[in-house]
Amino acid sequence: MATAKTAPPASRRRESSRLAILDAALALCREEGYTKLSVEAIAARAGASKQTIYRWWPSKGAVLLEALEREVAESVTIPDTGDVVADMRIVVGNLIRRHADPNFGPHVAALIAESQQDPALARDALERFVKGRRAPLAERLRRAQQLGQLPASLDPEAILEVVFGALYHRLLLRSGPLDAAYGSFVVDVVFTGAAARLDPATDGSHLR
């Protein structure tokens, strides 16, 4: 009656090489910066051959993406205290703290940068880093909408784009410090309408 014990076709890929390469990529990025990161350097540092890298990743950006993913694998739990603004304040605070970390923020910046010239990486980064990790956040907003705490007509993902956009602005353009105060400011503007015009005559009227 035949064998086929268990194992799926199973790639013969060596896990030790994979990890060494991811580690080397991260380490190089931290020590020398993304600029100095090259497939050649990763291979040398990891004791791997370039071929092995090219066999499994399409580009150095993809290696870094996977390395970063491994780093932040611990699932981020979204608080739900019932107060969506308060929750957002916490979440944005955490996000900012993480992106202000010189071991994380600049790498994200580098990936966004690399994405400009590498459509495949762009797609991957968008899917796995942006949409993927943002999903529970969007879900939290949707719950708030159902509770009538947020206008139901607004696309939660779009709102998050405004929030993250503000965050990335400081990350990418260094237009100011990426700190708690800025995070608070952004939450105020987006979730409390802090910047809404005061003129009572027309306030909100365009929204109908």
Next chain:
Amino acid sequence: MATAKTAPPASRRRESSRLAILDAALALCREEGYTKLSVEAIAARAGASKQTIYRWWPSKGAVLLEALEREVAESVTIPDTGDVVADMRIVVGNLIRRHADPNFGPHVAALIAESQQDPALARDALERFVKGRRAPLAERLRRAQQLGQLPASLDPEAILEVVFGALYHRLLLRSGPLDAAYGSFVVDVVFTGAAARLDPATDGSHLR
């Protein structure tokens, strides 16, 4: 009569070379994309020598920055109809139209990307492209604050960071179409408090 006899020593720089180089940089960027842009290619296309480029610009990014600057040199006049939200709607609409132009937006994205690995370019781009061109806009917001149309406590530049951040998010991450609808959405969120929570119990209370 007494006129100023002697002009300043005056750089011996040849204007024709400068323009040829800027034109070549833009043309190459449009035809082949920023990736294919190289000092070598610019020099060849401009009929200039690499040395001439390195004499006057520190990097290919700096060349493109100056070329783009020349392109958008025509002063952008900020409307002032008295209604700051309406004005912002117009301004953001124009901004989006410009950045959606495949002959402009991707180049801005490329410069932001390049800035991540080139501090000098980052500084330049921030100063000349971001702060410089945004100044009249901030001024417009300040005027609105004086008229009580906008909370005086908010830093206009920071508000603009949220607006531009949202814009750049779509430009850099391609998380959705960079179109008029999105622009309108962003203005709503930022300037009319469209995403402010509806819950009347706590509305705005945290602001004071």
Next chain:
Amino acid sequence: MATAKTAPPASRRRESSRLAILDAALALCREEGYTKLSVEAIAARAGASKQTIYRWWPSKGAVLLEALEREVAESVTIPDTGDVVADMRIVVGNLIRRHADPNFGPHVAALIAESQQDPALARDALERFVKGRRAPLAERLRRAQQLGQLPASLDPEAILEVVFGALYHRLLLRSGPLDAAYGSFVVDVVFTGAAARLDPATDGSHLR
């Protein structure tokens, strides 16, 4: 039985590239002259990359040196008729014929020239071209010394320096035609004492 199982690690160097590069160097030198010879040109002509050249040779001079070596690889047999002067006449005649060849002499001249600014090439050229190829000739002179046909007190290598020096003088300074007559003259002066002073009173006395 026990044969050597494992071959030496063996360089992975590709012979086809090596030959293409040597051929290209020679061809370029012949067609355009040593001045026009550049690593860049060799690489282009050979369909090789510059890196490949720099990997295996320290300079363009070294490439040409090896190319020339390959050209004259056929072992030059030194005649030994018993008459050392007659043999030298033949050898010097051959040498002159070879160096008068526009496909050889000028390249040797170029290498000597290049050696003035490249100590490594100088060492190589001296070892492989001068001492190496001259060794059998020195051996021939040493045999003549043993037979009493040549003063045993004279260093054969030094004698050859006089002979080759005279030859190179015409090659490098173009002070006159590099032809058989000159070769004969040099052999006369060096090996028959043709220029020795006739004055019998003091002849040779200083030698003891």
Next chain:
Amino acid sequence: MATAKTAPPASRRRESSRLAILDAALALCREEGYTKLSVEAIAARAGASKQTIYRWWPSKGAVLLEALEREVAESVTIPDTGDVVADMRIVVGNLIRRHADPNFGPHVAALIAESQQDPALARDALERFVKGRRAPLAERLRRAQQLGQLPASLDPEAILEVVFGALYHRLLLRSGPLDAAYGSFVVDVVFTGAAARLDPATDGSHLR
């Protein structure tokens, strides 16, 4: 009639520039070696412009040639003790001493090297440095021929080529020390027939 105060058409060439350039060339050559010698470097050191150099000299080699000429301008007097071999011993000794000087020999070598790729310089160097400076020496040999101290059938210039060739061999190929012993050896070989074969049966017979 008329003006024409005094000066002949007279080049307006500035002597101070000329001297500064020659001095700079020599100094650079001594301090850094001929390799580092460039028109650019000479101009910078001399406080002159490149154009001034190119106006008056065809190449950097020509500058050095003129500079060296100025250095050895003091006429070299050829001794004439009546004993041509003794005189030659003195002359060759002086030549060797001069060429062994690191401030002279290497420059001569460099000029000979440069001549290989610069026909104009080759012509100049041959005429002004070789033939010109060797003329009194040839004259001395001609006198010896008239006195029957040297075979009249031999071209004195050709004899000198053998002598200088031997000298240049050591200078250019560094095949051995360029010292008094070598000079003495060369004089012995050329002017006393020290290397002439000893075999009495055929000695000199081939000369007729």
Next chain:
DNA sequence: AAGTAACCGAGACGGTACGTCCGGTCTTTGC
């Protein structure tokens, strides 16, 4: 247990671009 095929390290290879240097020409400005 042997055969075999994917995987691995190593690193040579053809390329492209880098940023620098120098050659030789041309232009501007001052004496």
Next chain:
DNA sequence: GCAAAGACCGGACGTACCGTCTCGGTTACTT
């Protein structure tokens, strides 16, 4: 009208990585 200053085009330098390609050696699955 020559000279200093120096910008300019051109071309080669030697280096760094790219992405592809063998080469042997080592697993780990198959038979």
